[in-house]
Amino acid sequence: MAEILTINSHSVEATLSEPVSWQQAMKRAIRSGRALCDLLGLDPWAPAPKGIGNPSLAQLAESDFPVFVPWEYAARMRPGDVDDPLLRQVLAVAAERAADPTGMLDPVGDLAAERVPGLLHKYDSRVLLVTTGACAVHCRYCFRRHYPYHTAPRGRENWKPALATIAADQTLDEVILSGGDPLTLADDALAWLVDQLDNLAHIRRIRVHTRVPVVIPQRINDSLLAWVSATHTPLYFVLHFNHERELDTATTAALERLRRAGATLLNQAVLLRGVNDTLEAQRDLCLKLVDHHVLPYYLHQLDLVQGALHFEVSDEHAVDLIESLRSQLPGYAVPKLVREVAGQHSKTPIV
Protein backbone atom coordinates (compact mmCIF):
# COMPACT_ATOMS: atom_id res chain seq x y z
CA MET A 1 0.00 0.00 0.00
CA ALA A 2 2.74 2.46 0.95
CA GLU A 3 4.45 2.02 -2.40
CA ILE A 4 1.18 2.28 -4.28
CA LEU A 5 0.45 5.61 -2.69
CA THR A 6 3.72 7.32 -3.62
CA ILE A 7 2.59 8.54 -7.03
CA ASN A 8 -0.36 10.91 -7.02
CA SER A 9 -0.41 10.20 -3.32
CA HIS A 10 -2.45 13.25 -2.60
CA SER A 11 -5.47 12.28 -4.65
CA VAL A 12 -5.43 8.56 -3.75
CA GLU A 13 -4.91 9.23 -0.07
CA ALA A 14 -7.46 11.99 0.03
CA THR A 15 -9.99 9.81 -1.72
CA LEU A 16 -9.45 6.71 0.37
CA SER A 17 -8.76 8.24 3.78
CA GLU A 18 -12.44 8.70 4.62
CA PRO A 19 -14.40 5.43 4.78
CA VAL A 20 -17.38 5.56 2.43
CA SER A 21 -20.35 3.26 1.96
CA TRP A 22 -20.35 0.78 -0.92
CA GLN A 23 -23.02 2.86 -2.64
CA GLN A 24 -20.75 5.92 -2.50
CA ALA A 25 -17.86 3.80 -3.73
CA MET A 26 -19.97 2.93 -6.79
CA LYS A 27 -20.89 6.57 -7.37
CA ARG A 28 -17.33 7.87 -7.22
CA ALA A 29 -15.82 5.07 -9.36
CA ILE A 30 -13.33 6.06 -12.08
CA ARG A 31 -15.13 6.17 -15.43
CA SER A 32 -12.47 6.74 -18.07
CA GLY A 33 -9.19 5.25 -19.13
CA ARG A 34 -7.75 8.75 -19.22
CA ALA A 35 -8.56 9.37 -15.54
CA LEU A 36 -7.15 5.98 -14.58
CA CYS A 37 -3.91 6.66 -16.47
CA ASP A 38 -3.61 10.09 -14.86
CA LEU A 39 -4.03 8.59 -11.44
CA LEU A 40 -1.30 6.01 -12.07
CA GLY A 41 1.09 8.45 -13.73
CA LEU A 42 0.81 6.70 -17.10
CA ASP A 43 0.94 8.23 -20.54
CA PRO A 44 -2.20 7.01 -22.30
CA TRP A 45 -0.78 8.11 -25.64
CA ALA A 46 2.24 5.81 -25.44
CA PRO A 47 2.39 3.42 -28.42
CA ALA A 48 1.33 -0.23 -28.22
CA PRO A 49 2.24 -2.79 -26.98
CA LYS A 50 3.43 -0.86 -23.94
CA GLY A 51 0.60 1.63 -24.02
CA ILE A 52 -3.04 1.22 -24.86
CA GLY A 53 -2.45 1.51 -28.60
CA ASN A 54 -4.21 3.92 -30.89
CA PRO A 55 -6.02 6.24 -28.46
CA SER A 56 -8.98 6.91 -30.69
CA LEU A 57 -9.58 3.15 -31.05
CA ALA A 58 -9.27 2.76 -27.29
CA GLN A 59 -11.84 5.50 -26.90
CA LEU A 60 -14.17 3.71 -29.30
CA ALA A 61 -13.78 0.59 -27.16
CA GLU A 62 -14.78 2.68 -24.14
CA SER A 63 -17.87 3.92 -25.90
CA ASP A 64 -18.91 0.27 -26.58
CA PHE A 65 -18.26 -0.76 -23.00
CA PRO A 66 -17.44 2.05 -20.57
CA VAL A 67 -14.53 1.95 -18.14
CA PHE A 68 -15.72 1.54 -14.55
CA VAL A 69 -13.18 1.06 -11.74
CA PRO A 70 -13.71 1.70 -8.02
CA TRP A 71 -10.92 3.63 -6.30
CA GLU A 72 -10.60 0.79 -3.82
CA TYR A 73 -9.43 -1.41 -6.72
CA ALA A 74 -7.31 1.22 -8.49
CA ALA A 75 -5.36 1.77 -5.25
CA ARG A 76 -3.99 -1.77 -5.55
CA MET A 77 -2.43 -1.06 -8.96
CA ARG A 78 1.25 -0.20 -9.32
CA PRO A 79 1.81 3.39 -10.38
CA GLY A 80 3.74 3.83 -13.60
CA ASP A 81 3.28 0.18 -14.68
CA VAL A 82 1.18 -0.13 -17.79
CA ASP A 83 1.53 -3.92 -17.57
CA ASP A 84 0.03 -4.07 -14.10
CA PRO A 85 -2.19 -7.19 -14.06
CA LEU A 86 -5.03 -5.38 -12.29
CA LEU A 87 -4.92 -2.41 -14.66
CA ARG A 88 -4.91 -4.73 -17.70
CA GLN A 89 -8.24 -6.23 -16.65
CA VAL A 90 -10.06 -2.89 -16.67
CA LEU A 91 -8.29 -0.46 -19.04
CA ALA A 92 -9.84 -0.18 -22.51
CA VAL A 93 -7.21 -0.71 -25.22
CA ALA A 94 -7.16 -0.33 -29.00
CA ALA A 95 -6.86 -4.11 -29.47
CA GLU A 96 -10.52 -4.44 -28.45
CA ARG A 97 -11.46 -2.85 -31.74
CA ALA A 98 -9.22 -5.10 -33.85
CA ALA A 99 -11.06 -6.99 -36.56
CA ASP A 100 -11.57 -10.42 -35.02
CA PRO A 101 -13.76 -12.62 -37.19
CA THR A 102 -13.97 -15.33 -34.51
CA GLY A 103 -15.25 -13.00 -31.79
CA MET A 104 -18.94 -13.47 -31.02
CA LEU A 105 -21.59 -11.34 -29.33
CA ASP A 106 -23.08 -14.22 -27.31
CA PRO A 107 -20.26 -16.79 -27.20
CA VAL A 108 -21.85 -19.05 -24.59
CA GLY A 109 -25.37 -19.29 -26.01
CA ASP A 110 -27.07 -17.37 -23.19
CA LEU A 111 -29.91 -16.12 -25.32
CA ALA A 112 -30.94 -19.58 -26.49
CA ALA A 113 -31.07 -20.81 -22.88
CA GLU A 114 -33.53 -18.25 -21.54
CA ARG A 115 -36.73 -19.81 -20.10
CA VAL A 116 -38.45 -16.66 -18.86
CA PRO A 117 -36.86 -13.19 -18.79
CA GLY A 118 -33.54 -13.36 -16.95
CA LEU A 119 -33.72 -17.09 -16.14
CA LEU A 120 -31.08 -19.18 -17.94
CA HIS A 121 -31.50 -22.93 -17.83
CA LYS A 122 -28.62 -24.75 -19.46
CA TYR A 123 -27.72 -27.57 -17.10
CA ASP A 124 -29.74 -30.21 -15.25
CA SER A 125 -30.86 -29.32 -11.73
CA ARG A 126 -29.62 -25.71 -11.66
CA VAL A 127 -30.76 -22.42 -13.10
CA LEU A 128 -29.08 -19.04 -13.28
CA LEU A 129 -30.98 -15.83 -12.59
CA VAL A 130 -29.66 -12.63 -14.17
CA THR A 131 -30.73 -10.39 -11.29
CA THR A 132 -29.37 -7.09 -12.65
CA GLY A 133 -27.19 -5.76 -15.44
CA ALA A 134 -25.01 -3.65 -13.15
CA CYS A 135 -21.49 -4.52 -12.05
CA ALA A 136 -19.09 -2.85 -9.62
CA VAL A 137 -16.22 -3.07 -12.14
CA HIS A 138 -16.14 -3.50 -15.90
CA CYS A 139 -13.82 -6.34 -16.86
CA ARG A 140 -12.63 -5.97 -20.44
CA TYR A 141 -12.76 -9.75 -21.06
CA CYS A 142 -16.35 -10.10 -19.84
CA PHE A 143 -18.32 -12.71 -21.82
CA ARG A 144 -21.52 -10.83 -21.10
CA ARG A 145 -20.21 -7.49 -22.36
CA HIS A 146 -22.81 -7.60 -25.15
CA TYR A 147 -25.66 -9.19 -23.16
CA PRO A 148 -28.95 -7.30 -23.61
CA TYR A 149 -29.23 -6.45 -19.92
CA HIS A 150 -32.07 -4.04 -20.45
CA THR A 151 -34.28 -7.10 -20.92
CA ALA A 152 -33.19 -8.69 -17.61
CA PRO A 153 -35.47 -8.44 -14.58
CA ARG A 154 -34.24 -6.07 -11.89
CA GLY A 155 -36.60 -6.06 -8.93
CA ARG A 156 -39.28 -7.95 -7.06
CA GLU A 157 -42.09 -7.58 -9.59
CA ASN A 158 -39.80 -8.49 -12.48
CA TRP A 159 -38.36 -11.53 -10.69
CA LYS A 160 -41.79 -13.06 -10.11
CA PRO A 161 -42.06 -15.02 -13.40
CA ALA A 162 -38.61 -16.53 -12.78
CA LEU A 163 -39.51 -17.35 -9.17
CA ALA A 164 -42.77 -18.97 -10.28
CA THR A 165 -40.86 -21.09 -12.82
CA ILE A 166 -38.36 -22.17 -10.18
CA ALA A 167 -41.12 -22.96 -7.66
CA ALA A 168 -42.96 -25.13 -10.19
CA ASP A 169 -39.94 -27.13 -11.40
CA GLN A 170 -39.12 -29.96 -9.00
CA THR A 171 -36.16 -31.06 -11.14
CA LEU A 172 -34.24 -28.01 -9.90
CA ASP A 173 -32.31 -28.08 -6.66
CA GLU A 174 -30.03 -25.06 -7.01
CA VAL A 175 -30.41 -21.41 -8.00
CA ILE A 176 -27.49 -19.22 -9.01
CA LEU A 177 -27.87 -15.47 -8.54
CA SER A 178 -25.78 -13.81 -11.19
CA GLY A 179 -25.83 -10.73 -13.40
CA GLY A 180 -24.20 -8.34 -13.89
CA ASP A 181 -23.45 -8.67 -10.24
CA PRO A 182 -26.17 -9.44 -7.69
CA LEU A 183 -24.29 -7.62 -4.92
CA THR A 184 -24.87 -4.29 -6.69
CA LEU A 185 -28.52 -4.68 -5.59
CA ALA A 186 -29.78 -3.29 -2.29
CA ASP A 187 -29.90 -5.69 0.63
CA ASP A 188 -33.66 -5.42 1.14
CA ALA A 189 -34.19 -6.70 -2.43
CA LEU A 190 -31.59 -9.44 -2.03
CA ALA A 191 -32.92 -10.49 1.37
CA TRP A 192 -36.40 -10.77 -0.15
CA LEU A 193 -35.19 -12.77 -3.14
CA VAL A 194 -33.07 -15.17 -1.09
CA ASP A 195 -35.94 -15.63 1.36
CA GLN A 196 -38.29 -16.62 -1.50
CA LEU A 197 -35.77 -19.30 -2.53
CA ASP A 198 -35.11 -20.33 1.06
CA ASN A 199 -38.81 -21.16 1.39
CA LEU A 200 -38.80 -23.61 -1.52
CA ALA A 201 -38.31 -27.13 -0.17
CA HIS A 202 -36.74 -28.49 -3.38
CA ILE A 203 -34.05 -25.77 -3.55
CA ARG A 204 -31.12 -27.19 -1.59
CA ARG A 205 -28.38 -24.71 -2.50
CA ILE A 206 -28.31 -21.00 -3.32
CA ARG A 207 -25.28 -19.62 -5.10
CA VAL A 208 -24.18 -16.03 -5.48
CA HIS A 209 -21.73 -15.29 -8.30
CA THR A 210 -20.02 -12.00 -7.48
CA ARG A 211 -16.93 -9.88 -8.03
CA VAL A 212 -18.09 -7.03 -5.77
CA PRO A 213 -16.17 -8.19 -2.65
CA VAL A 214 -12.98 -8.09 -4.76
CA VAL A 215 -13.34 -4.46 -5.78
CA ILE A 216 -15.51 -2.86 -3.04
CA PRO A 217 -14.88 -4.92 0.09
CA GLN A 218 -17.03 -2.66 2.27
CA ARG A 219 -20.02 -4.20 0.46
CA ILE A 220 -19.76 -7.05 2.97
CA ASN A 221 -21.51 -4.97 5.62
CA ASP A 222 -23.88 -5.79 8.46
CA SER A 223 -27.03 -5.60 6.37
CA LEU A 224 -25.62 -8.15 3.91
CA LEU A 225 -24.36 -10.41 6.69
CA ALA A 226 -27.84 -10.30 8.25
CA TRP A 227 -29.50 -12.08 5.31
CA VAL A 228 -26.52 -14.38 4.82
CA SER A 229 -26.77 -15.64 8.40
CA ALA A 230 -30.57 -15.80 8.31
CA THR A 231 -30.64 -18.12 5.28
CA HIS A 232 -31.16 -21.79 6.12
CA THR A 233 -30.39 -23.17 2.67
CA PRO A 234 -26.61 -23.60 2.22
CA LEU A 235 -25.24 -20.44 0.60
CA TYR A 236 -22.26 -20.59 -1.72
CA PHE A 237 -20.45 -17.42 -2.72
CA VAL A 238 -18.47 -17.95 -5.91
CA LEU A 239 -16.01 -15.06 -5.98
CA HIS A 240 -13.98 -13.88 -8.93
CA PHE A 241 -10.33 -13.18 -8.12
CA ASN A 242 -7.89 -13.37 -11.03
CA HIS A 243 -4.68 -12.26 -9.34
CA GLU A 244 -3.06 -12.63 -5.95
CA ARG A 245 -2.65 -8.83 -5.62
CA GLU A 246 -6.43 -8.47 -5.64
CA LEU A 247 -6.49 -9.98 -2.15
CA ASP A 248 -5.55 -6.98 -0.01
CA THR A 249 -6.20 -6.57 3.71
CA ALA A 250 -9.65 -5.03 3.40
CA THR A 251 -10.74 -7.73 0.97
CA THR A 252 -9.50 -10.66 3.01
CA ALA A 253 -11.21 -9.18 6.09
CA ALA A 254 -14.46 -9.06 4.07
CA LEU A 255 -14.00 -12.72 3.11
CA GLU A 256 -13.60 -13.63 6.74
CA ARG A 257 -16.84 -11.83 7.68
CA LEU A 258 -18.69 -13.72 4.94
CA ARG A 259 -17.29 -17.03 6.04
CA ARG A 260 -18.12 -16.42 9.71
CA ALA A 261 -21.69 -15.64 8.68
CA GLY A 262 -21.89 -19.19 7.31
CA ALA A 263 -21.22 -18.89 3.57
CA THR A 264 -19.04 -21.39 1.72
CA LEU A 265 -16.45 -19.56 -0.39
CA LEU A 266 -15.29 -20.66 -3.84
CA ASN A 267 -13.41 -18.81 -6.57
CA GLN A 268 -13.59 -18.79 -10.32
CA ALA A 269 -10.87 -17.10 -12.32
CA VAL A 270 -10.43 -16.47 -16.01
CA LEU A 271 -7.10 -17.31 -17.63
CA LEU A 272 -5.94 -14.05 -19.22
CA ARG A 273 -2.88 -13.36 -21.32
CA GLY A 274 -0.71 -10.72 -19.69
CA VAL A 275 -2.63 -10.93 -16.41
CA ASN A 276 -2.33 -14.40 -14.85
CA ASP A 277 -0.94 -16.72 -17.53
CA THR A 278 2.27 -17.70 -15.72
CA LEU A 279 2.78 -20.58 -13.31
CA GLU A 280 3.89 -18.14 -10.63
CA ALA A 281 0.73 -16.03 -10.98
CA GLN A 282 -1.55 -19.06 -10.81
CA ARG A 283 0.31 -20.65 -7.90
CA ASP A 284 0.34 -17.41 -5.89
CA LEU A 285 -3.38 -16.89 -6.53
CA CYS A 286 -4.39 -20.42 -5.53
CA LEU A 287 -2.24 -20.37 -2.39
CA LYS A 288 -3.48 -16.98 -1.27
CA LEU A 289 -7.08 -18.08 -1.82
CA VAL A 290 -6.70 -21.20 0.32
CA ASP A 291 -4.84 -19.14 2.95
CA HIS A 292 -8.12 -17.25 3.27
CA HIS A 293 -10.41 -20.31 3.21
CA VAL A 294 -11.51 -19.84 -0.43
CA LEU A 295 -11.32 -22.96 -2.61
CA PRO A 296 -10.32 -22.50 -6.26
CA TYR A 297 -13.30 -23.90 -8.20
CA TYR A 298 -12.87 -23.13 -11.89
CA LEU A 299 -10.16 -21.67 -14.08
CA HIS A 300 -12.04 -20.63 -17.21
CA GLN A 301 -10.60 -20.48 -20.66
CA LEU A 302 -11.64 -17.19 -22.21
CA ASP A 303 -15.01 -17.05 -23.91
CA LEU A 304 -14.38 -15.77 -27.40
CA VAL A 305 -16.40 -12.62 -27.07
CA GLN A 306 -15.89 -9.79 -29.51
CA GLY A 307 -13.38 -7.29 -28.17
CA ALA A 308 -11.52 -9.63 -25.80
CA LEU A 309 -9.54 -11.93 -28.06
CA HIS A 310 -6.21 -10.29 -27.14
CA PHE A 311 -6.56 -12.02 -23.74
CA GLU A 312 -6.64 -15.52 -25.26
CA VAL A 313 -4.23 -18.19 -23.98
CA SER A 314 -3.72 -21.43 -25.93
CA ASP A 315 -5.23 -24.64 -24.53
CA GLU A 316 -1.78 -26.22 -24.65
CA HIS A 317 -0.32 -23.57 -22.35
CA ALA A 318 -3.39 -23.70 -20.09
CA VAL A 319 -3.06 -27.48 -19.67
CA ASP A 320 0.67 -27.12 -18.94
CA LEU A 321 -0.11 -24.61 -16.22
CA ILE A 322 -2.69 -26.85 -14.57
CA GLU A 323 -0.42 -29.89 -14.75
CA SER A 324 2.37 -27.93 -13.05
CA LEU A 325 -0.01 -26.65 -10.39
CA ARG A 326 -1.18 -30.18 -9.73
CA SER A 327 2.36 -31.33 -9.10
CA GLN A 328 3.04 -28.46 -6.68
CA LEU A 329 -0.18 -27.92 -4.73
CA PRO A 330 -2.63 -30.05 -2.76
CA GLY A 331 -5.52 -31.25 -4.91
CA TYR A 332 -8.08 -28.92 -3.32
CA ALA A 333 -5.98 -25.89 -4.27
CA VAL A 334 -6.01 -26.71 -8.00
CA PRO A 335 -8.99 -25.37 -9.96
CA LYS A 336 -10.71 -27.31 -12.74
CA LEU A 337 -9.69 -25.98 -16.14
CA VAL A 338 -12.87 -25.56 -18.18
CA ARG A 339 -14.42 -23.85 -21.13
CA GLU A 340 -18.05 -23.06 -21.72
CA VAL A 341 -19.26 -24.53 -24.99
CA ALA A 342 -22.69 -23.36 -26.13
CA GLY A 343 -25.21 -26.21 -26.13
CA GLN A 344 -23.21 -28.54 -23.81
CA HIS A 345 -24.75 -29.93 -20.61
CA SER A 346 -22.00 -28.74 -18.29
CA LYS A 347 -18.81 -26.74 -18.47
CA THR A 348 -16.34 -28.68 -20.64
CA PRO A 349 -13.12 -29.85 -18.94
CA ILE A 350 -9.92 -29.20 -20.90
CA VAL A 351 -7.40 -32.03 -20.59
Ligand SMILES: *Cc1c(COP(=O)(O)O)cnc(C)c1O
Ligand atom coordinates in the same frame (compact mmCIF):
# COMPACT_ATOMS: atom_id res chain seq x y z
C1 LIG B 1 -21.86 -21.90 -15.46
C2 LIG B 1 -23.33 -21.98 -15.36
C3 LIG B 1 -23.93 -22.73 -14.34
C4 LIG B 1 -23.13 -23.37 -13.23
O1 LIG B 1 -22.40 -24.47 -13.62
P1 LIG B 1 -21.60 -25.29 -12.52
O2 LIG B 1 -20.75 -26.23 -13.28
O3 LIG B 1 -22.61 -25.94 -11.64
O4 LIG B 1 -20.81 -24.29 -11.73
C5 LIG B 1 -25.31 -22.85 -14.33
N1 LIG B 1 -26.09 -22.25 -15.26
C6 LIG B 1 -25.53 -21.53 -16.24
C7 LIG B 1 -26.45 -20.91 -17.25
C8 LIG B 1 -24.15 -21.35 -16.32
O5 LIG B 1 -23.63 -20.59 -17.29
Ligand code: SF4
Ligand atom coordinates in the same frame (compact mmCIF):
# COMPACT_ATOMS: atom_id res chain seq x y z
S1 SF4 C 1 -17.91 -8.40 -12.72
FE1 SF4 C 1 -18.37 -10.28 -13.88
S2 SF4 C 1 -20.20 -9.81 -15.11
FE2 SF4 C 1 -19.33 -7.84 -14.38
S3 SF4 C 1 -17.95 -7.14 -16.01
FE3 SF4 C 1 -16.70 -8.32 -14.59
S4 SF4 C 1 -16.71 -10.42 -15.40
FE4 SF4 C 1 -18.42 -9.31 -16.38
